[in-house]
Each structure stands twice: as structure tokens, then as C-alpha cells.
Amino acid sequence: MELLNSLYPVLPQDVNCPTHPVSAMDYMPVEQLRALQLHRLKWTVEYAFERVPLFRKRCDERGVRPEHIKTLADIKLLPFSKKIDLRDEYPMGLRGAPMDEIVRFHCSSGTTGKPICIPNTLGDVAVWQNGAMRCLAMYGIRAGDVLQVSYGYGLFTGGLGLHYGGEGMGCAVLPTGGGNTERQVMLMRDLGVNAIACTPSYFLRIMDEARRQGVDFRRDTKLRHGIFGAEPWTTEMRDTIERETGIVAHDIYGLTEIAGPGVAGDCQHRTGLHIWEDHFYPEIIDPETLEPLPDGEVGELVFTTISRTGTPMIRYRTRDLTRLHTEKCACGRTMRVMDRISARSDDMLIIHGVNVFPGQIEAGLLRVPEVAPHYQIILSSTDTLDLFEIKVEVNADAFSDSVRKMEDLRKRVFDAVKSIIGLSAKIILVEPGSLPRSEGKIKRVIDNRRK
Secondary structure, eight states: OHHHHHHOOOOOTTOOOOSOGGGGGGGOOHHHHHHHHHHHHHHHHHHHHHHOHHHHHHHHHHTOOGGGOOSGGGGGGSOOBOHHHHHHTTTTTTOOSOGGGEEEEEEOOOOSSOOOEEEEEHHHHHHHHHHHHHHHHHHTOOTTOEEEEOSOOSSSHHHHHHHHHHHHHTOEEEOOOSOOHHHHHHHHHHTTOOEEEEOHHHHHHHHHHHHHHTOOHHHHOOOOEEEEOSSOOOHHHHHHHHHHHOOEEEEEEEETTTTEEEEEEEOTTOSSEEEOTTTEEEEEEOTTTOOBOOTTSOEEEEEEESSOOSSOOOSEEEEEEEOBOOSOOTTOOOSOEEOOOOOBGGGOEEETTEEEOHHHHHHHHTTSTTEEEEEEEEEEEOSSOEEEEEEEEEOTTTOOSOHHHHHHHHHHHHHHHHHHHSOOOEEEEEOTTOSOOOSSSOOOEEEOOOO
């Protein structure tokens, strides 16, 4: 903590901070921010070089030493890190701090193979909480609000990240975790919940349950904010949630390897997500050549943690596809904005030789108002052909016994999807409530093709 405190600059008195005291860093003058980033980057590289053998080995292979980092642009001299490194070095080969400074572990939610394991110091947890608080302040969450945290608790970072952030803001936190959806709706109504944090797919399940109970969000609850993340979701999905519930759906970004939820979030102008780059230095690279791309070009998001000591991550390849904006946001924050994450490079499907992302399919489906935001993409193959099917639920008021009406609806869904991805899919319309629901991250794609 002493190290973290020593790295904080003294902000000038005229810094514009109209939202909340925790947001003061959001408005730091750019020149001062870049100086802070360089100072922290140099310190982090030296720290990791001394304490993380794999990082030192890769630097040696490149002929790079800490003293070679003289400008922020010199970050390109450093080696990348990837999720496979965390698995190969499992459980703690990338740990930088001694064990007597580690206060918590978080691990990936993967169910196959070795998980990733991230040791955190007290300072790391404080940085994470600070990021979550800054997001909540930006969304308009305040002391006295009731925050329902329906992310999973435990090894997954979601639950504890928003829990600590909410408590830090002075909220009354309702730690429901995932599951028991009937009770979630009851508590939301009875305790006057103002904001809920969960995956967007789980909130769809909560919406289904509220509908079953006859609960109207506008009439029967005080819910005004939804804080959604941990999985890609489209603008069309956000519009659907807001239209049906009357809440404001906020986007929050984070990942276990970097800090959990609170790395970035969107402001009221919705031009993208502000990255708290005083702690998380962003780059965009070409995922094929690995060369840095300038702000404004789409590529793979790479993060370097510049105030983390438990597990310093340098040039970590997230696999998330986005771009960094060049223009200053109208909200006045100087922290750079990245586009919302609607696709990951490792989620890309190659169908009939065409690159397709699930988010593109979702965007097409939600152009048709009669279908629900519940769908499943099924891929299979024969000896010579890929088979591409999409099952999609029809809203209860649109589902019909009329073959003609359903065929007309199927054709409109077919056309909407094809207009975006350029491919023909077999559209299967199914009854409301018939597709699987999720209490965490939803699995939208079933790929049974022959490898």
C-alpha cells in the first residue's frame, strides 16, 4: 500500500470532477497522466524483471532490459504474455510478491484443463476496488443505494469486485450471487433494489422470472440501473433490456488476469468505455502481425498492469477486439475510451469459409421484434459440408399455431441474419422458455463439427 500511495500524483486544484470525489483521477490532465503512466511502467518492468523468472527469460531472449524503457512507445520492446503462460506456470509461476504479501487468490471459471491462478496483494485489491468504485460513480450509483450483486462469488472475480466497489461507495450491498432466480426477484422488490450487477444473459433470466411472477420493473420495483459484463453483449441486447424494463443498462469491463470488473466502464455519453489507464495501460495490436496499431484502428486489446504487485501482467493479450478513440469524450474524462467489446478473436466462427462472430448473429435476430433474446447457434458437418442452424425463441405474444404466420416470421429472421453475416442459416423457431438459461456466462454456440 505504501508503494501504491507513493505513486499517486497530487492533482491540480482546478481539475474538473463533477460526479464524485472518487472520480478525481478520471479528469487528470493528459500530460500528467502520460508522465504517471511512464513512471509506473518503468517501475513495473523493473519489478517484474527482478521477480518473475519467465518475464526475465523472455526479456533476455529479446535483449531487453528495464533501462531500455525510456518512453511509453518503448513498451513495444517488451514480450507479450498470454493465458497459456498462466496455465503453463500454474499455480504461481508468475507471482511477483512474496507469499506473506498475498491476501487473496482468484482463478478462472474454466471447467477444462488447468485454471489460471492470480495471487493478489492488499494493494492489488485496493486498485480493483478503486476501479469498481469509479465505474459505479460514473453510472450515478451513490451512498444509500441498494446494490444487488448477482454475479457469482468465489473464485470468479465478478461478485467480490462489485461487492467491494458497492461497499466502498456506501451502498447497501445485497450479495445474492447467481441462482435461485425466484428469490432474486422477490428480494429486488422487497428491499427496494436500485441497481443490479450480473451478466446480461442472467438478467434476461431474471426478466423471464419477473414476467412469470407478474412483476413490472417500472411499477413494482425501484430498479434503475443494470451493471452488466463478463460476456460480450450487443447494443441491440442493451436496447432490448432497456426497452422492456425501463432501467439504464451500463457496461462494465474486466478480466481475472488484470483486475476483474472495474477496468473500464461507460459514461452517460455511451461512446465506449473509459479505461482507468492510470492502472491499466492499453494497447491495440494487429492480432496477426502483433504490431501496435494507432488509436482509432480496430485490433486486439492488450493490457499492462502498471500498479499491480501480486501478479504483474505485461502486454497481456486479452483476445478482445476493439479500438481506442482519439477524440476526448464530452463528459470531460481524459481516460481513453475503447469501443464496447462485442467480439473476441477466439470466439470467431469460420462457416463456409466466412468469419462470423456470435454478436453479429445476435444483432440480426434482435432486429425482429417478435423474437426473444434467447438463441442457440448449432454447427455440425457432413463429409463435405458445414451445417449451420440457429434456434431462436419466439415471444409469447407472437408464438402462433398458424403455419403461415410462423413461416413469415421465420423468413424475416432468416433475412435479418443473412443481411449482416451474408450467409444462409437454417432458422428454427421454438416456443418461449424452451432454450437453456444461464446463471452465469451463457454458452451460445454448440460446435459439433468434425475437427
